[in-house]
Amino acid sequence: MSDTFVIREFNGDDSRLEISDYGAQVLSWAPVGQPSVIWRPSALVLEAGVPIRGGVPVVTPWFGAGYAGGHALGLSPKHGSARLSFWHCEDPSDSSDGRVRYRLDLPADAADPSGQPLRAVYEVGAGGSLRMTLTVANVGEASASVEMALHTYLRVGDVRRTRVRGLSGVGYWDAAAGGVDRVQQEEDIAFAGEVDRVYGVARPLEVHDPVLNRVIHVRSDGAEQTVVWNPGERIGDAITDMAPGEWSSFVCVEAALCRGHAVELAPGESCTLGQTLSL
Ligand SMILES: O=P(O)(O)OC[C@H]1O[C@H](O)[C@H](O)[C@@H](O)[C@@H]1O
Numbered sequence: 436m437s438d439t440f441v442i443r444e445f446n447g448d449d450s451r452l453e454i455s456d457y458g459a460q461v462l463s464w465a466p467v468g469q470p471s472v473i474w475r476p477s478a479l480v481l482e483a484g485v486p487i488r489g490g491v492p493v494v495t496p497w498f499g500a501g502y503a504g505g506h507a508l509g510l511s512p513k514h515g516s517a518r519l520s521f522w523h524c525e526d527p528s529d530s531s532d533g534r535v536r537y538r539l540d541l542p543a544d545a546a547d548p549s550g551q552p553l554r555a556v557y558e559v560g561a562g563g564s565l566r567m568t569l570t571v572a573n574v575g576e577a578s579a580s581v582e583m584a585l586h587t588y589l590r591v592g593d594v595r596r597t598r599v600r601g602l603s604g605v606g607y608w609d610a611a612a613g614g615v616d617r618v619q620q621e622e623d624i625a626f627a628g629e630v631d632r633v634y635g636v637a638r639p640l641e642v643h644d645p646v647l648n649r650v651i652h653v654r655s656d657g658a659e660q661t662v663v664w665n666p667g668e669r670i671g672d673a674i675t676d677m678a679p680g681e682w683s684s685f686v687c688v689e690a691a692l693c694r695g696h697a698v699e700l701a702p703g704e705s706c707t708l709g710q711t712l713s714l
Pocket of ligand 1: 514586610631632663687
């Protein structure tokens with residue numbers, strides 16, 4: 436592992452992938468003939484100790500400010516330390532085919548609700564689809580509580596015209612409304628302002644984009660929840676690591692195990708969470 440910023444590029448027959456060792460963060464994945472399915476800002480900020488905006492942030496060992504027993508824990512950094520870490524790329528010479536495997540050892544930290552040393556392994560495979568698989572293992576000697584998410588920023592032509600389909604009838608926790616429980620009544624999720632929701636299922640979803648004229652298919656494995664986020668104009672234009680208006684060109688659709696679905700890992704146990712994207 437080194438603490439220099441390395442961005443790896445793989446040009447396969449079916450797609451092109453870019454991934455940063457810092458955060459093990461996919462930055463773009465573009466099937467042949469298509470703009471990237473993954474969004475990143477026009478100006479990428481690469482700075483140690485600061486999360487990279489866009490791409491697919493790997494969120495663990497906690498989500499947001501951390502959560503246990505019905506309460507936010509108020510932890511920092513937000514979304515855990517994995518996205519602020521330089522991961523070890525295992526055998527990068529073998530990754531020309533668009534498969535890459537990263538490893539990260541997270542030491543025990545008194546502030547961490549896991550309270551135990553963890554080992555994270557992240558595998559990414561890019562071809563006709565993009566597969567991302569995160570495994571977190573408890574390598575300590577007592578039980579650990581862990582949250583995990585793949586915080587995928589999907590590129591869209593205009594989020595105001597984008598629809599996320601597949602969560603009708605599902606209950607969600609509405610963070611944008613101050614943390615209330617609601618049910619998705621409409622068939623599609625639409626974006627007329629800030630949307631920040633934790634849906635209580637992880638199902639195959641479709642992201643309909645009439646501007647780029649495509650449908651992104653999102654599947655998850657091992658997740659119990661789907662987080663859907665776009666900051667809307669007011670919050671989006673106040674986010675300093677993206678340009679004004681850029682908030683309208685992505686929607687985050689995240690595979691998650693968070694809040695009430697944090698995972699209890701006994702010593703030696705692991706948990707795997709995955710997400711697959713295709714057009
Ligand atoms: O700005 P970040 O720290 O990357 O977080 C961006 C967003 O991540 C998730 O989707 C959360 O549900 C949001 O509440 C949060 O604002």
